[in-house]
Every structure is written in C-alpha cells, then in structure tokens.
Amino acid sequence: MAKRNSKPGGVTVDPAALVRWIKKAKRGDLGAYQKIYDLFARKVLNFIYRMVNSADEAEDLTQETFIAVYQKLESLKDNSKFEPWLFRIARNFVYQKYRTRAPATVSVDALDDDGQPATQLIDARKNPDEAFQAQELENVVQDVINSLPEKYREVFVLSAIRRLSYLEIAEIVGRSLPSVKTDIHRARLEVRKLVKDYLKV
Amino acid sequence: MDCERCANDLTAYLDGELSGTRSLEVKSHLEICQPCREEYRSLELTARFVETHVRELQVQPKIWNHVQAHISVMEAPAPSPGLFQLLTMNPWWSAPATVVAAAALVLGLWSYMHNQAVKRDLTQYMTQYIQAREVQEQAHQTQVFNLENTGAEADLIHPEYADNPFVTANSIPDMNPFRSEDQ
Numbered sequence: 001m002a003k004r005n006s007k008p009g010g011v012t013v014d015p016a017a018l019v020r021w022i023k024k025a026k027r028g029d030l031g032a033y034q035k036i037y038d039l040f041a042r043k044v045l046n047f048i049y050r051m052v053n054s055a056d057e058a059e060d061l062t063q064e065t066f067i068a069v070y071q072k073l074e075s076l077k078d079n080s081k082f083e084p085w086l087f088r089i090a091r092n093f094v095y096q097k098y099r100t101r102a103p104a105t106v107s108v109d110a111l112d113d114d115g116q117p118a119t120q121l122i123d124a125r126k127n128p129d130e131a132f133q134a135q136e137l138e139n140v141v142q143d144v145i146n147s148l149p150e151k152y153r154e155v156f157v158l159s160a161i162r163r164l165s166y167l168e169i170a171e172i173v174g175r176s177l178p179s180v181k182t183d184i185h186r187a188r189l190e191v192r193k194l195v196k197d198y199l200k201v
Numbered sequence: 202m203d204c205e206r207c208a209n210d211l212t213a214y215l216d217g218e219l220s221g222t223r224s225l226e227v228k229s230h231l232e233i234c235q236p237c238r239e240e241y242r243s244l245e246l247t248a249r250f251v252e253t254h255v256r257e258l259q260v261q262p263k264i265w266n267h268v269q270a271h272i273s274v275m276e277a278p279a280p281s282p283g284l285f286q287l288l289t290m291n292p293w294w295s296a297p298a299t300v301v302a303a304a305a306l307v308l309g310l311w312s313y314m315h316n317q318a319v320k321r322d323l324t325q326y327m328t329q330y331i332q333a334r335e336v337q338e339q340a341h342q343t344q345v346f347n348l349e350n351t352g353a354e355a356d357l358i359h360p361e362y363a364d365n366p367f368v369t370a371n372s373i374p375d376m377n378p379f380r381s382e383d384q
Binding site: 028030033034037041042045046049055058059062063066067070071134137138140141142144145159160161165166181184185188191192195198199 | 209211212213216218243244246247248250251252253254255256257258259260261263264265267268269271272273275276
C-alpha cells in the first residue's frame with residue numbers, strides 16, 4: 001500500500017516555498033501571506049464545514065482563522081509545522097463557537113432568495129440525472145459525517161478527507177498517536193456501517 | 202500476525218501510516234487470509250466512496266477580501282495624537298493643563314495689545330517732537346538769514362527778552378575760543 005502523498009484540493013505543497021512565504025509573511029509581506037492562504041483556504045474551509053455543517057458559518061470561521069493566523073504567525077517557532085498549527089487554530093475556533101451546542105443540522109441545499117442553492121458547491125457533472133444522484137450521495141456522506149461522535153468526526157475528516165498524517169492529526173487534536181490511530185480506525189468502521197447499503201449498489 | 206492484530210492495523214495500512222516492517226507483515230497476512238482481505242477491501246471501498254462523494258465548498262473571493270481588509274486595518278499606523286487628543290487621553294492632568302494653557306493665551310494676548318499701545322504712543326510722541334524740531338529749525342534758519350542780510354543785532358535778541366533793558370546783543374558772550382577780536 002503506497003502512502004498517499006497528494007493532498008486533496010489539487011494544490012501541491014512545496015515545503016521550501018511554504019517556509020519562504022511564512023518567513024516573508026512574518027515580516028508583514030501580505031502578498032506572501034496570500035499565497036499561503038491560497039494554498040490552505042480550501043482545506044480549512046472544508047474542514048470547518050464538515051465540523052459545523054453550515055457553509056456560511058464555515059466561511060465566517062475560515063475568515064477568523066486566517067486573521068488570527070496572521071496575527072499569531074510570529075509565535076510559530078517551527079515553520080515546517082505550519083499546517084498542523086493552522087488546523088489547530090481552525091479547530092479552536094470551531095470549538096469556541098460550537099462547544100455549547102450541537103452542529104447545525106440545516107441542509108446546505110437551502111435555497112437563497114433567487115431560488116438557487118445558497119452554497120456554491122464543486123460539481124462538474126452536467127447530466128441532470130447524474131447530478132441528482134451525485135447530490136443524493138453527497139447528502140448521504142454529509143449525513144454520515146454529521147452523525148459521527150465529535151471525537152471521531154474530526155479525526156475522520158482530517159484523515160480520510162483532508163489526508164493529514166496521523167502525527168499531524170495527533171498534534172492538532174492534542175492527543176497521543178496510538179489514541180488517534182485507534183479513533184481513526186473506529187471512525188472508519190462506523191462510517192462503513194453507515195454506508196454499507198450504498199457500497200453494495 | 203494474527204487476524205485481530207491485522208484488523209486493527211488495516212486502516213493505518215490503508216492510509217500508509219504503518220512502518221515498513223509492520224506494513225510488510227500486514228501485506229503478507231492479507232495474501233494468505235481471505236476474511237482479512239475482504240475486510241480490507243470493504244474499508245478501501247468505504248474510503249473511496251467517501252472521497253468520491255464528499256461535498257467540497259469552493260472558496261469565495263469575499264473571504265480573502267475580508268481577511269485582507271482586516272489585516273490592512275490592523276497594520277495601518279495610528280495617527281499621532283493632536284493637542285486636543287492628548288488632553289482628552291490623559292484625564293489626570295488635562296484639567297490643570299487646560300487652565301495653564303488658557304492663562305498663557307490670555308497673558309500673551311494682553312502683552313501683545315499692551316506693547317502695541319506703547320508703540321503707538323511712542324510713535325505719536327516722536328512725530329510731534331520731530332515736527333517741533335522742524336519748526337524750531339526753520340525759525341533759526343530765518344533768524345540767521347535776517348542777521349546775515351541786515352546786520353541787525355537786535356534780531357539776535359530773543360523775542361522773549363526784547364523788552365528787557367538789561368539785555369543787549371553784546372551781552373551774549375561769544376564762547377568760540379578760535380575766533381579773535383578782528384574776526
């Protein structure tokens with residue numbers, strides 16, 4: 001089994017370039033910070049989205065996360081640990097906002113004033129039947145993720161969808177590597193149980 | 202490797218998170234164990250199903266615009282406080298400072314106006330003095346002119362002493378030491 005090196009989102013991370021941009025951003029170079037943002041914004045947005053299940057709130061929290069990251073960038077000692085550090089800040093914002101209540105259960109397909117989906121989703125499918133079926137399956141996956149216990153949900157999202165390494169996930173959630181490994185495995189078993197019927201299809 | 206241990210490692214194996222040796226152990230076990238192979242296959246299908254159908258949001262430009270705007274505001278240099286702001290920013294000394302500033306302003310204004318009045322009086326006095334001197338000078342010139350042209354000694358007597366019988370033109374001593382009797 002080959003280790004998965006590519007990260008979702010179609011953006012390849014060049015560690016040396018990233019470290020250069022971080023150093024520049026620490027000196028107040030907003031252009032360099034924008035490059036960092038372009039690299040990670042989609043990952044952070046979708047991580048938060050899966051945690052809160054609301055596109056609008058995910059956008060707000062992504063915005064707050066990147067403002068806070070810029071403010072705290074000077075405190076980042078090891079520039080090579082930027083990604084776990086970034087996700088840790090994003091996670092903190094999620095828990096600050098939603099510690100006292102369950103994640104939103106409203107559908108992201110709610111229509112806006114023009115009768116169009118309020119959330120712009122990535123969907124290159126043209127065939128209406130395919131699009132409908134795909135949307136149904138997306139709803140299934142989204143519901144499965146939302147139904148996971150919080151402890152499993154974040155490690156599942158970070159591993160299965162964001163494809164961060166177990167070590168990075170352990171740094172983000174602040175738990176030991178064996179504990180994270182066990183939770184990821186249990187989360188996968190839970191997800192398998194919930195999507196079992198669709199796998200047969 | 203037994204089936205239980207293999208099952209616990211299957212997700213990490215799938216994610217490429219096992220060490221080289223452990224990964225080889227799992228791989229070897231899967232080659233000889235049909236149930237574990239099926240378990241692995243179902244986990245792999247689950248992962249693929251989620252990856253295929255997970256919903257991804259697009260990043261809207263407004264997010265960066267807001268971030269950039271916020272950062273720009275944070276980095277804008279604070280304007281240097283003016284006198285009014287300094288006074289209002291430091292309430293403990295603002296009241297006495299205001300009184301002192303107002304007193305200095307009043308004193309300065311009074312001093313300026315007083316100097317202007319003195320200057321005006323001096324100018325007026327000097328103008329009058331110059332005019333009087335000019336009149337005296339003109340009178341003296343007239344007197345000298347008359348003396349030179351008529352030789353009348355009486356004109357040398359000041360009009361104030363004209364009626365005084367003890368005053369004569371000769372009684373005015375000539376104090377010039379360089380002038381002889383002949384001259």
